[in-house]
Amino acid sequence: MKSLRLLKRTLNKFNESSKSNIFLRNHSAWTQDGIIKTPYEDIKEIPNITLYDYVWQNLDKWPERTASICSVTGRGYTYEQAFKLSNAFAANLRKKLKIRDGDSIAVMLPNVPDFPLVAMGILEAGGIITTINPIYTAHEVQRQLLMSEAKVVITLPNIVGVIKEAFDIAKINLPIIAVKVNGETTPNGTIAFNELSEDVHVDKSCLKEVRRTVNDLCFLPYSSGTTGLPKGVELTNKNIISNCEQMNEPDIKCHSETTATHQDAVLAILPFFHIYSASVIMFHKMAQGIKLVTMPKLQPDEFMQALEKFKINVLFCAPPLIFLMASHPLASKEVYRYLEMVINGAAPISSSDADRFMDKVQRKIRFGQGYGLTETSPVVCMAPKDCEDYSVVGPALPSTQLKIVDSELKPLGPNQLGELLIRGPQVMKGYKDNPEANDATFADDWFRSGDVASSDAKGYIKIVDRIKELIKVKGFQVPPAELEAVLREHPSIKDAAVIGVPHPTKGETPKAFVVIDREAKVDVKEICDYVNKRVAPYKQVNDVVFLDSIPKTASGKILRKDLKA
Structure with a gap:
């Protein structure tokens, strides 16, 4: 009897393993060794030119079109x-x-x-x-x-x-x-x-x-340093041109062709000194003859007015802008009537945050998320035009492969949480003069993102949080972004951030920082009760600090190291 039970358990394990392997073999997004493939055709040929030549290659098609204009001075x-x-x-x-x-x-x-x-x-x-x-x-x-x-x-x-x-x-x-x-x-x-x-x-x-040449460095941004000192990211002409070509995939591209009768207008409010705006807005959109409406700093009223005044139809955002557009007194379908595409990046937002913004728009527009890093020029994933799941960042771009791995870098399967690994022509050459960081960041020829993610059967990626920012409570992993989304659903909370702090019995416990409406009368107990009714016991918050603003990088990422300090 004992040997029969042992045989049965062994067969069950084998069957489960076989089912998993059969799934990976048969499903088009996954290979047998756990690589997540792009659904798109690879780029046939990366132009063998410099970024300078790439941007100006179609100049003769739109010489009289506006390249850049200040939203404040004109x-x-x-x-x-x-x-x-x-x-x-x-x-x-x-x-x-x-x-x-x-x-x-x-x-x-x-x-x-x-x-x-x-x-x-x-x-x-x-x-x-x-x-x-x-x-x-x-x-x-x-x-x-x-x-x-x-x-x-x-x-x-x-x-x-x-x-x-x-x-x-x-x-x-x-x-x-x-x-x-x-x-x-x-x-x-x-x-x-x-x-x-x-x-x-x-x-x-x-x-x-x-x-x-195409393989020479052209851009040296410094990573945001949310968890440590910034590092110089060496990006070649080929890295950025590849990413521009990847963004031209018809199913995901965020622009219309510039013609004699049409020119897209993109509001460049995200800072050009950051790779997101430099590559996605400046280099790529200039190569397409698109109008860049520049805004030197974020002033909420002026930002809202510029959307109307310049008939902005394409907008690239970070979470703070989405929150602003969902809560600003001027927010209305009239103000947003020219918007056709709104893409969030730099940090993930929850579906509830996206819904609040879309409630203000009051019509169907393309709203989606993208994902990338300074080290990937920056785009890795982009939600396609027909995607209505606001929680995902879409599949991998053309010529890009992904893997989800455990702490020992072993591949995981669909719907399992692990670190996201990336391979593609947009991945940086390396960190300048920093061999130790390069050794820690590259596993064979895969780039380690440091982000916790999962992928569904179709290869659609969901970003959970940074590995270093996960809060470890009694062995459970708590993503700060999940608690922040719950906090922002409170009617009196305008913004929120969560970090892990040491705890004598739990190891760590979540601590919340919130920005509330000026007129609101809310105390710590009310906020804790609000969150704790909505999450599992190990995720509960019992410590809340009120701030005037949440410290963030220019691209919208929460500076948790500042909160911990």
């Missing part, structure tokens, strides 16, 4: 103007500032219409763009200038003081180019951008000396 450039001015700027970078192939140039600018001109000029001069958040302190700036080995800094006149202070700390002295946006005077010791870009006499023959 100042802007046509595509032809942008090309000519960036061309002269590139020549002067080489002639007057002695920039050579592979030199890094730091750009510390908000979203102004000149940003694309600056970026394209750097690329044409053979340089590498490295971007710096314009609200950084001198200590943060000097660290990045040293790490990136920048040769020039480009900024606004009112930021020059911070740059010079950074020079003093780092004991360096670099040329500073000032971009004047409101007729300011040129600060002492700087060069005016317009003098370099409007120089009609500059000898452009020096640009023939530039020798950059």
Whole structure:
């Protein structure tokens, strides 16, 4: 009897294993070894050109179309103007500032219409763009200038003081180019951008000396540093061009063709210094002849007005913008009447948050989520046009493979939680001068995302949270994003964040930080009761702190390390 029971258990295990293997073999999204395939055809050929040439390759189709325009001042450039001015700027970078192939140039600018001109000029001069958040302190700036080995800094006149202070700390002295946006005077010791870009006499023959290939670096952003110090992410021309081509897949593309009678308008409110906006909005949309409406900083009323004034039909968001558009007093179907596509990225949002926004729109538009990282140029997944499940980020892009693995990097199957691994032409070359980080990040030829995810049978990915941000309660894993979504459903809570804090018996326990409406009268007990009725006992919250705002990166990710500090 004992041996029969043992045989039965063995057969049952075998049958379950066989069923799983048969499923993986027979289902088109999964291979037998647990690789999740894209449903799309691979890119036939990645253009063998630089990002500079890629962006301008169809310039003759839309020279008179608006390339970039400021939502506040109305100042802007046509595509032809942008090309000519960036061309002269590139020549002067080489002639007057002695920039050579592979030199890094730091750009510390908000979203102004000149940003694309600056970026394209750097690329044409053979340089590498490295971007710096314009609200950084001198200590943060000097660290990045040293790490990136920048040769020039480009900024606004009112930021020059911070740059010079950074020079003093780092004991360096670099040329500073000032971009004047409101007729300011040129600060002492700087060069005016317009003098370099409007120089009609500059000898452009020096640009023939530039020798950059598709495999050379072109962009060096620094990862957001939500869990540690930022790292320089080395992105090649091929990485970003591949991602642009991947985003052109008809089933997922977020733009319409620019024609004699139509030009999409994209509101560039997400910062260009971040890869999401730099690649998805600036480089990709310029290559499609689309109008970039730039907004230097988020001012809620002006943001809402710009949607109407500039007839914005394509909008790329991060969660804070979705929350704003769902709760702003001006939110209405009238304000949103031009919107056709709204894509959330940078961090996941819950279906309930998406529903609240869609309730304001009051009509069917394309709303979906995408997923990516600085290290993947950035897009990995995108919800297709017909996807109405707001909780997923869609399947893998063309030429992209994924895996969900356990802590020992062994492949998992459908609907199992694990770390997401990525392989594709958009994956970075590596972290600059950081072999230890590279060794920890790459497993064979797979990039380890550090994100907890699951995939359904069709290969549709759902992002749960960052591995390092999961809260471990008595051995159970609690994703902060899940509790944050519950908290935001409370009628008095405008925003929320959750972290894990040490606990004497549980190991860790969730702690909530909330921003409430000014008029609201709510206490800690009410909030805890609200959450705890909706979650399992091990996920319950018993500690709440009230804040004026939740600390976040420019791309909308919660800075949990600041909350823990």
